[in-house]
Amino acid sequence: MRNETLINITWKIGAIALALILTTLVLIAADAPPLAAYINLFKGSFSSWVKFSDVLIAWVPLMLVTSGLLITFAAGLWNIGIEGQIILGAISTTWALRLLQDSTLSPVLVIILSILAGMAGGALWASLTGALKTFGGVNEIFGGLGLNFVAIAFSLWLIFGPWKRPGVASMSGTEPFPRTLWLPALEGMRFSPWSVALAVLGILLVFLLLKGTYFGLRLKAVGKNPKAAYLLGVPTWQYMMVAFIACGAFAGAAGAMQVTAVYHRLIPSISSGYGYLGLMVAMLVNYQVVWAVPVALFFAALNIGSIQLPIILKLDSSLSGVIQGTLVLSVLLVEGIRQKFMKKK
Amino acid sequence: MQVELRNIHKTFGKVHANNGINLIIPSGTIQGILGENGAGKSTLMKILSGFIHADRGEIVLNSSRVVIHSPADAIKHGVGMLHQDPLDFPPMKVIDNFLLGHAGGLFPNRSDVVRNIKQLSDQFGFSLDPEVYVDALSVGERQQLEIIRLLWLGATVLILDEPTTGISLSQKDKLFETLKLLAGQGKTIIFVSHKLEDVEHLCHRVAVLRQGELVGTAEPPYETDALVSKMFGKVIKFGGRQSIQVGDVVLKLEKVSLEDSRLQIKDVTLNVQAGEVIGLAGMEGSGQAAFLQACAGLVRSVSGKILVKSKDLTGKPYHAFKKQGVAYLPAARLEQGLVPGMTVTEHFVLAEETHGIFINRDQAVKLAQDRIKTYNIKGVPASSIESLSGGNQQRALLALLRIPLLLVLMEQPTRGLDIESVMYIWSKLKERCQQGTSIIFISSDLDEILQYSDRVMVFFAGKVSPPLEAASTTVDQLGQLIGGKGWDGFGAEVAHAQ
Numbered sequence: 001m002r003n004e005t006l007i008n009i010t011w012k013i014g015a016i017a018l019a020l021i022l023t024t025l026v027l028i029a030a031d032a033p034p035l036a037a038y039i040n041l042f043k044g045s046f047s048s049w050v051k052f053s054d055v056l057i058a059w060v061p062l063m064l065v066t067s068g069l070l071i072t073f074a075a076g077l078w079n080i081g082i083e084g085q086i087i088l089g090a091i092s093t094t095w096a097l098r099l100l101q102d103s104t105l106s107p108v109l110v111i112i113l114s115i116l117a118g119m120a121g122g123a124l125w126a127s128l129t130g131a132l133k134t135f136g137g138v139n140e141i142f143g144g145l146g147l148n149f150v151a152i153a154f155s156l157w158l159i160f161g162p163w164k165r166p167g168v169a170s171m172s173g174t175e176p177f178p179r180t181l182w183l184p185a186l187e188g189m190r191f192s193p194w195s196v197a198l199a200v201l202g203i204l205l206v207f208l209l210l211k212g213t214y215f216g217l218r219l220k221a222v223g224k225n226p227k228a229a230y231l232l233g234v235p236t237w238q239y240m241m242v243a244f245i246a247c248g249a250f251a252g253a254a255g256a257m258q259v260t261a262v263y264h265r266l267i268p269s270i271s272s273g274y275g276y277l278g279l280m281v282a283m284l285v286n287y288q289v290v291w292a293v294p295v296a297l298f299f300a301a302l303n304i305g306s307i308q309l310p311i312i313l314k315l316d317s318s319l320s321g322v323i324q325g326t327l328v329l330s331v332l333l334v335e336g337i338r339q340k341f342m343k344k345k
Numbered sequence: 346m347q348v349e350l351r352n353i354h355k356t357f358g359k360v361h362a363n364n365g366i367n368l369i370i371p372s373g374t375i376q377g378i379l380g381e382n383g384a385g386k387s388t389l390m391k392i393l394s395g396f397i398h399a400d401r402g403e404i405v406l407n408s409s410r411v412v413i414h415s416p417a418d419a420i421k422h423g424v425g426m427l428h429q430d431p432l433d434f435p436p437m438k439v440i441d442n443f444l445l446g447h448a449g450g451l452f453p454n455r456s457d458v459v460r461n462i463k464q465l466s467d468q469f470g471f472s473l474d475p476e477v478y479v480d481a482l483s484v485g486e487r488q489q490l491e492i493i494r495l496l497w498l499g500a501t502v503l504i505l506d507e508p509t510t511g512i513s514l515s516q517k518d519k520l521f522e523t524l525k526l527l528a529g530q531g532k533t534i535i536f537v538s539h540k541l542e543d544v545e546h547l548c549h550r551v552a553v554l555r556q557g558e559l560v561g562t563a564e565p566p567y568e569t570d571a572l573v574s575k576m577f578g579k580v581i582k583f584g585g586r587q588s589i590q591v592g593d594v595v596l597k598l599e600k601v602s603l604e605d606s607r608l609q610i611k612d613v614t615l616n617v618q619a620g621e622v623i624g625l626a627g628m629e630g631s632g633q634a635a636f637l638q639a640c641a642g643l644v645r646s647v648s649g650k651i652l653v654k655s656k657d658l659t660g661k662p663y664h665a666f667k668k669q670g671v672a673y674l675p676a677a678r679l680e681q682g683l684v685p686g687m688t689v690t691e692h693f694v695l696a697e698e699t700h701g702i703f704i705n706r707d708q709a710v711k712l713a714q715d716r717i718k719t720y721n722i723k724g725v726p727a728s729s730i731e732s733l734s735g736g737n738q739q740r741a742l743l744a745l746l747r748i749p750l751l752l753v754l755m756e757q758p759t760r761g762l763d764i765e766s767v768m769y770i771w772s773k774l775k776e777r778c779q780q781g782t783s784i785i786f787i788s789s790d791l792d793e794i795l796q797y798s799d800r801v802m803v804f805f806a807g808k809v810s811p812p813l814e815a816a817s818t819t820v821d822q823l824g825q826l827i828g829g830k831g832w833d834g835f836g837a838e839v840a841h842a843q
Contacts, residue, residue, distance in 0.1 A: 212706075214699045221695055225684040231675065232684075232695045232745070233667055 015334035019327040026322055032315050040312055041320070044305035051304065053191035057262060058274075058300035061086070061254035063199040065278030066292050067206045068250025073287045074210055075243035076223030081129045081144020083275035084151030085122040085248045089255025091155055092121025094266040097177055097259070098163070107180040114181075115198075115256040122252020123245045125151065130244035134237045140244075156268055163266065173267035183261040195261040202250060207289045219243060251275065277303075280328045286335075299324055346372050346407050346423055346501040346533055348393070353402035355388055362388040363399070364557040372501075375524060375534040377548030379541070381576055381628070381789065381827075384554040386537050390504050393535075394426035395419035406502075425500030427491050429507045435480035442479055443494055465493040469523045484607070485516030492523065502533040509543050510607065510630060510806070521547050539576075539628045540806075541569060541828035573824040577791060592619035594655070595751050595783050596640060596671075601649035603635050608807035610636060612649070615802075615812065617752065619781045622774075623812065624794035626823055627804030633787050634756060636804070640785060641673035641754050642666040654751065670751030676760065676787075678738045685731040689713050689724055689741060696745040720744040721769065736766040743773060750777070755786040759793065771797055791823050805829045811838040 027034040045055045065082060072079040079085075096117035100110045125147065132143035160169040185192040210216040221229040222239045230236045258270050281299055285291035306320035348370040355363040362385045370376045380386045391397045393404060395413040404411055406422055413419045416426070434442055443462060444453045459475045466473045471489045479487060488508060495503060505524075509517050524534050524547065538544050544551055545567045553561045553575040561575045596617040603610040610632045617623060625633040638644040639651070642663040651659045653669045663673065675681035683692065690713040694704055697712070713726035720740045724733045733741060739762060746753060753774070759767040774784060775797075788794050794801055800812040803826040810826060825831045832839060 212703050214694070214702065214704055217691060217694055217704060221684045221687065221691075224686045225680075227675075227681045228684050229695070230663070231673060231681060232692075233664065234695065235664065 011334055011338050012331070015331040016327070018334065019323070019330040022326045022330065023319075023323050026326075027319075030315070032313060037309065037313055037315060037319065040309060041302065041305035041323075044308040045301035046305075050189060053186070053189045055297070055301045055304045056196055057191050058303050059297050060195045060199045060257050060261070061272070061274045062277055062281065062296045062300050063293070064202050064250050064254040064257065065274050066281045066296050067199075067202045067289075068247035068254075069278050069282045070206050070210065070287060070289055070292065071219070071250075072243050072247040073282055074216070074223050075219050075240050076226070077133075077240060077243060078141045079126070079129070079144060079244065079247050080141050080279070081126065081147045082247070082251050082278060083271050083273075084144065084148040085125045085251035086255040086258070086271035086275050087148075087151040087155050088125035089118040089122035089252030090259045090266055090270040091151075091158065091255075092252065093118035093256040093259045094158075094163070094174065095121075097181055101177060101181060110181060111183060111260055114260060115253065118256030118259070119249040119252040122250070122255060123248040126244040126248025126251065127241065130241045134241060152269075155266065155270065159266060159268060171268055173263065173265045176265045181260070182264050183257070185261070190262070192261045195257045198253065198257070202253065203289065203293060210289060277324065280324060284328050284331055348424075348502055348533055348535070349403075349405035349408075350389070350393065351403040351405060353389060353392060353404075354400045355385075355392060355397070356400060361557045363392070363402075366402075366554075366559050368552055368559065370533055370535065372533050373528050373531045375528050375536055375547055375549045377544040377551035378535060378537045378554065379539065379544055379551055379572060379576055380554035381539060384576075385557040386554055387506060388557075389554070390426060390506060390535065390537055393419070393502075394424055394504055396426075420495070420498050420500060423499055423501040424504070425495030425498065425502065426504040427488065427495065427506065427508060429510060435478070437479060438475065439473055439477055439479060439482075439490060440475040442490065443475075443497065461497055462493065465497060469493070469526065470519070483512070483516070485512035485520070488512065488516075488520065489523075496527075501531075502535065503527065504535045504537065506537045507539070508536070509538065509540060517543075539828060541572060541825070541830055543829075545569070545572075569825065569830055570821065573821055573828065576828075577820060577824045592781060595619050595653065596785075597650075597652040597655070598640070599650040599652070601639060601646045601651060603632070603639055603644060604647050605635060605644075608632050608635075610807050610809055613809050617783050617785065619751075619783055620778045621800070622778060622784045622786070622798045624798030624801045624815065625785065625787045625804060626791060626794050626801055627827055629789065631804040631827075632807045632809065633802075633804040636809070637754050637756060637785060637787055638673070640752075641671055643673060670749070672746050672750055672753050674742055674746075674753065674755045674758065676756035678735070678742055679731060682742050683730045683738060685729070687730060688726065689717065689722070689728050689730060689733075690726040692730060692741065692745055696747065698747075716744040720773065736762045739766070739770065743770060746777075749780060750782045752783045752785070753777070755784065757788060758786055759788070759790070767793070791820050791827075795820060795823065803827060805832065808832060808839055810835060 024034045027037055045051055065086065069079060069082060093114045096114035097110065100113060103110070128147055129140050129143045132138040133140045159173055163174045165175045183192045183194050210220070218229065218234045219239055221232065221234055222236050226236050254274060255270065258272070259266060263270065277299060281292060281296050285295050302320040302323055306317040309315040309317050309319055350366055350368045353363050353366040366389060378386050378389070388397070392399045393413070395416045395418050404413060406424070411422050413422060413424070419425070434445065440455065440458055440462065443458055462473060462475045469489070471493065473486065473490055473493070479490070482490065492503065508520060512520070524536070528534050536544065536548055549564070551563045551567065551572070552559055553563070553572065555576060555578050560578070563572060594616045598613055598615040600612045600614055602612055607630065613636065625637060627633045635644050639646050642658060642661050642665060645660060649659070650657060653666060653671060656669060658665055658669070679685055684695070690709050693713045693716065694709045710726045717724065717726065720743060722733070722737050722740045722744065724737055730738065730741065739758070759770055762770070778784060795815050795818060798815040801815050801818060801823065802812050803810040803823065805827060806829065810832070822831070
C-alpha cells in the first residue's frame with residue numbers, strides 16, 4: 001500500500017517535471033530567459049502582502065467555481081456551462097444591487113440579498129443546462145457551451161443597452177456602485193476577508209457533502225454508473241439536476257464576488273475565465289476536494305504573478321495560461337500513460 | 346465454393362468456445378448450424394468471416410488454404426456474413442451503404458452502382474430503392490440490402506446469423522426462396538439458427554454444436570427429438586427438487602402487451618404467488634428479458650394492467666415498484682448492477698434505507714461484514730467491488746437485496762458461475778422463498794430452470810407459453826418449445842405475437 005503511494009507520487013512529480021520542461025521550451029522559443037521568468041512569476045504573487053492579497057482575490061472566485069464543479073464532476077457531468085453561470089450570477093447580483101441601492105434597507109442586508117440573488121441566478125442558468133440534458137436529450141457539454149454564448153451576449157446587451165452609463169455606453173461597464181455597497185475590504189487593500197470566508201465555507205461544505213453524506217455517496221454512484229445507481233434506488237435524473245443547481249449556485253456566488261468585492265459594477269467578461277480555469281483545477285486534482293485548495297491557490301498565483309511579466313521581461317502575461325495548460329495536459333498525459341502501462345502488466 | 350474448416354480451436358479465458366471443429370460444406374449447399382446460446386456457433390462463424398482469429402486450425406476454400414485477417418479480407422476471398430444486428434448505417438442512403446464497403450476510387454460511379462442495385466434487386470424480387478434512407482427500412486429489408494450488397498462485393502459464401510429473428514413471415518418466405526435460389530446458382534449458404542423448424546425446412550444438412558464441440562450432423566428427413574437431445578445434451582443434476590407452499594398473489598398481470606423494435610408480446614396474463622419461483626426459458630432475445638423488465642416497471646407495457654399486491658402500478662416507474670418490495674437484478678453485473686470504483690461497504694449504504702443526512706460509517710462497515718459472512722463473499726468491506734471475482738460479485742449483488750422483499754426479478758442469476766456457487770446462491774434464494782419472497786428468473790440453463798422453478802414459461806419469438814408445472818415438464822419438452830416446436834398443443838392459451 002505504501003509502495004503504491006510512493007509510485008503515485010513519483011508519477012505526479014514526473015508530470016510536473018514534464019510541464020516544467022515544456023514551458024521552458026516555450027520560453028526558450030520565445031527568446032525569454034526561463035529562470036528570470038519563473039522568478040518574476042513568483043515575485044509577482046508572493047513578494048508583498050498587497051500582491052498576496054491580490055492572489056487571494058483571484059483565489060476566491062476560482063475556489064468557489066472549483067467547489068461547484070467538484071459536485072457536478074462527482075455526478076459524472078461536464079458542466080462546461082460554468083462560465084455562463086458565473087456571468088448570470090454577476091448579472092443577477094448587479095440587478096439586485098440596482099434595484100435596492102436607493103431603498104431604505106441597510107447596506108449589509110442589500111449586499112447579502114444581492115449575493116443570494118447571484119447564487120439564484122447562477123443556479124437558474126445551470127438548471128437550464130440540466131433541463132436540456134434531462135428533458136431534451138442535449139449533452140450538457142453542448143448545452144452549456146451554447147448557454148455560455150447566450151450569457152455573454154446578454155451581459156453585453158445590458159451593459160450597452162438598458163444598464164449603460166448615463167450618456168455613454170462603454171466597455172468599462174455599468175455605473176459603479178457607491179462604496180457603501182462594496183463588500184467590506186481590509187484597510188488600504190482591495191481584498192475582502194468576507195469573500196475569503198465565503199470561499200472557505202464553500203469548500204468545507206462540498207468536502208462534507210461528498211465525504212460523509214448519503215447525498216454525496218448517491219451522487220457519486222450516479223456519476224460512476226447511472227444504470228446501477230437507478231436500480232439501487234437512486235432517482236438518477238433528479239440527482240443530476242440537483243448537482244447542476246448546486247454547481248450553478250457556487251458559480252453564481254463567484255459572479256457575485258466579482259461584482260460586490262472586485263469590480264463593483266458589471267463589466268464585459270466579468271467571469272474572467274475562472275470557469276474554464278476551475279475545470280482545469282478540478283481535472284488536475286483528479287476531483288479530490290482536499291487538493292483543490294492549494295492547486296487553486298497556485299493557479300491564482302500564476303495568474304497574478306504573470307501580470308508584471310510584460311513590464312519587466314516584455315513577455316506576454318498569457319504565460320500563466322501556457323503553464324496552467326501544459327500542467328493539466330502533462331498530468332492527464334502521464335495518467336493516461338500510467339494506465340496503459342498498468343494494463344499491460 | 347467449397348468451404349472446409351479443419352480442427353478449429355478458440356478459447357476465451359477458460360472457455361473453450363470452439364474445440365477441434367471439422368466441417369466440410371460443398372458448394373451449392375445450404376448448411377444449417379444448430380446450437381443453444383454459447384454453443385460456439387457465432388465464434389465459428391466469426392472465425393470464418395474474419396472478425397476473430399482461431400487459436401489453431403485451418404480454413405480451406407476450394408481446396409486452397411487461406412488466412413483471413415479481417416472481414417474485408419474475407420469478402421475478398423468471397424466470404425460474406427450477415428449479422429443478427431445489421432451492420433449498416435441507418436442515417437445513410439441505401440446507395441451510400443453500398444459505396445462504403447467498396448474499394449473504389451475517390452469518386453465512385455454512382456449511376457453504375459444504382460444500376461447494379463436495381464439488377465440484383467430484380468433478380469430476387471426485392472424492391473429496394475437506392476435513394477431511400479436505411480432507417481426507413483424494416484429489419485427484413487435491411488437484410489435484403491445486406492444480401493445483395495455482399496453478393497455485389499463478390500460473395501460466394503453467405504453466412505447468416507439468426508436471420509429469421511425480427512422479420513415477418515412473408516419476409517421469411519422471401520428470404521428462404523432467395524437462399525434456395527442462391528444455392529441453386531452454386532453459392533454456399535451457412536444458416537446459423539436455434540430455430541429447429543427453420544433449419545429443418547430450409548437446410549440440406551445440419552451440424553449441431555454443443556459446448557464448443559461438433560456433436561453431430563444430420564440430413565433430411567430430420568428427427569426433431571434427436572436434434573434436440575444433441576443440442577442440449579445432458580448436464581449435471583442438482584439433486585431433488587423441493588416445492589414450497591405458496592401464498593397470496595403478489596404480482597398480477599392482466600393482458601399485458603409489450604412492444605419493441607424486434608418483437609411484440611401480446612396479452613400475457615399471470616398470477617405470481619408469494620414464495621413461488623417462476624422460470625422464464627427461451628433463446629436470448631425471444632422476449633423474456635422485456636417481459637421481466639416490464640414486471641419491474643423498467644419497460645412500459647403498451648396495454649394491460651400490472652398489479653403488485655393488488656396495487657395498480659401500470660405505467661409507473663421502477664422506483665414505484667421498488668417501494669412495494671420489488672427488486673430487479675440485471676444480467677450485466679458490473680455494467681448495470683454494481684458501481685465499479687465503489688467499495689462493498691458503499692454499496693450496502695446505497696442499497697439500504699437512509700437515516701438522516703450523514704452516513705454512519707461504523708454501522709455501514711458492520712452491516713457489510715455481516716452480509717459478507719452470511720453470503721460467503723470472498724472480500725472485505727473496503728474491497729472495491731470490481732476487484733471481486735464474478736461469483737463473488739453475484740453473491741454481493743444478492744446480498745444487497747433488502748430484507749424483506751416481495752418479489753425478486755433476476756436475469757441470468759448464475760451465468761458464468763461454477764456449480765458450487767450456483768447451488769449456494771439458490772440455497773440463499775430458496776431461504777427467501779420460505780419467508781414469502783417470490784422469484785421470477787431468466788436462465789438459459791434448462792436444468793436450472795426445471796430444478797428451481799415451480800412453474801415455467803417458455804418464450805419463442807414473442808410467443809409466450811402458459812405457465813407449465815415444472816415438476817411434470819422435461820428438458821426435452823422445454824428444448825422443443827424453445828426451438829419453436831410443439832406450440833400447437835397450447836391452442837388459444839398462447840399469448841401470441843401479431
